[in-house]
Amino acid sequence: MLNSKKRSKKNQKYEKYWSTTMALTDFSGQQFIRTLAMIVEHIDKYKLDKYKISDLKSGNRTSPIVHRKELEEKIFSIYPNDSRDGASTRKQINEFIKLGFVKPFLNGYVPQAKRYINERISDSERKRLFSEVVYANASFDSSTVRDDTQNNQVKFLVNTLLNRRLEKKRLPIINFDELMGLMQLDIKNKKYANEKTILFQTNWAKKINFKDRKYNQINHLCSILRSMQFLTVKGADKSIKISLVKDAEKYIPEMGDTNRDPYRFGLMKKAVYDESRRVYDDLVCWVTKKPSEGLVVSHIYPSAEALKNYDVEAAYDPNNAFLLSPGNVDQYFDKHKMTIDSEGNLVFSKDVRREFINEVKENSYHIDKVILNDSRKKYLAIHNKTFHEKYEEIVK
Known part of the structure; x- marks a missing residue:
């Protein structure tokens, strides 16, 4: 019984990894922009940024003052889906919290959000805004009912890449196996992963066959990284490699003692x-x-x-x-x-x-x-x- 499939599946439920599943992966697409606009409008309508977090919580659910059902129905009326219980629409709303555009519990949004939903801005400006917001605020375990904003997996990953630049003459790379390992890592109180940590995590991810069970999460994380300035994701499946673009060093200074990011x-x-x-x-x-x-x-x-x-x-x-x-x-x-x-x-x-x-x-x-x-x-x-x-x- 200890090795039964049923027991193994039960244990997987509690496996910790970066929850990177996204409902929308075209981050400059019309649906993404319009959905964000509806969330911003809803937050402004009920002045949710003026409340304390404790006011927006009701046990493990959101408080009625959030009017979350109203927001879900509004988004569903424009972009219907097969999930009649609202789960898919809630997943869309949570995506904007995970990426950092919207604060947990719908307690406001970042200043860049209103500029991002302006359909007249250029593609390059939107990409800069996406990069800035996600790098500064992404938190994959945050949602309408959870605040984990002290942990930013994207910033951790980018800084791991930048710190690798100090150790290698060529452009630093995070390969597929290393990415799987990092996605298993608890980043609390960590700024980046050193080489020993990357090696240990990579070995563990291979042992538990992380790739076959969390394929969507890996792909969705790569979609986020592809949409960020100075980063490139090449290859597919096991050949995926994440690196800085060639001209990144013209803009990004070397890591040093300065407080400047x-x-x-x-x-x-x-x-x-x-x-x-x-x-x-x-x-x-x-x-x-x-x-x-x-x-x-x-x-x-x-x-x-x-x-x-x-x-x-x-x-x-x-x-x-x-x-x-x-x-x-x-x-x-x-x-x-x-x-x-x-x-x-x-x-x-x-x-x-x-x-x-x-x-x-x-x-x-x-x-x-x-x-x-x-x-x-x-x-x-x-x-x-x-x-x-x-x-x-x-x-x-």
Whole structure:
């Protein structure tokens, strides 16, 4: 009896693994976007983000104030399925919580969600938003009745890949067997897996034949990773390999002692580079309009200050940055010896060399209005404030 099939199946019920099954795997498709829009609308309608988690729970179920049945029926009316008991629709709702767009218990949504459902944004912008949200917030064991957001499997996997980059000259790879092993790992209090852990987990996954029993979960996780910037998933079945794309190292800095997250900074840097190419057809300094070696993605509201104030979104917001040439332009702006007003004009302190001020005036250096969107103006107001607190007089 100890080795009976019945007993073995019962034990599998309690097997721990990353629950990556997704109802929808076209993350930029119309159904995904419209379903997210309906969830956002529902949360706003009942102001669910204003409640405490304890108010949204009723034992192991959601509280009536969540009106979950109403949301399920609304989604089902647009996208009916064969599951009349609502299970498939609940699975769709939980997907947005697992991916990190929506908070557990429907207790709100991330700031990027409303931009994501805007059907007019570009495919590249949507991919950046998906990458940012999933990397920062994904939690495969979270749902409308469970909060496990302290464990983010996608961030863990990406950081495992990035830390492998330190040990290998070639682009780091996680192969199929290693992925199976990592999906068995409890990541609590872990930032990434080292080589010994990967080996042990891989051996265990092979022993328990994880691949044949959890095929869908593996495929769905690969669908998520394929949709993220800087990652590529090649091959099929046992030949699957996950790696960084070839140009990833142009954007993602090496892992180091800084508190800055290298993956999110890479997303920000690429977005700024893409904006420069879109506006100026090239990578140029946004003040001088000239190409330059070593262009700097310069924060307007300093990232260190933003992170210190727990304003993580600002630290990695592409609108909180200018692309500047190294040297005078970047250094004067970064050290608040120079600021930029809401019209794009450069404003100088007494600590700026006269030769540079003359150069700016002779060449009419400025920031173009197409760059100065409303978000950048808000960050500039912070930069202006710091500048004027530091310098009472400006140089004309």
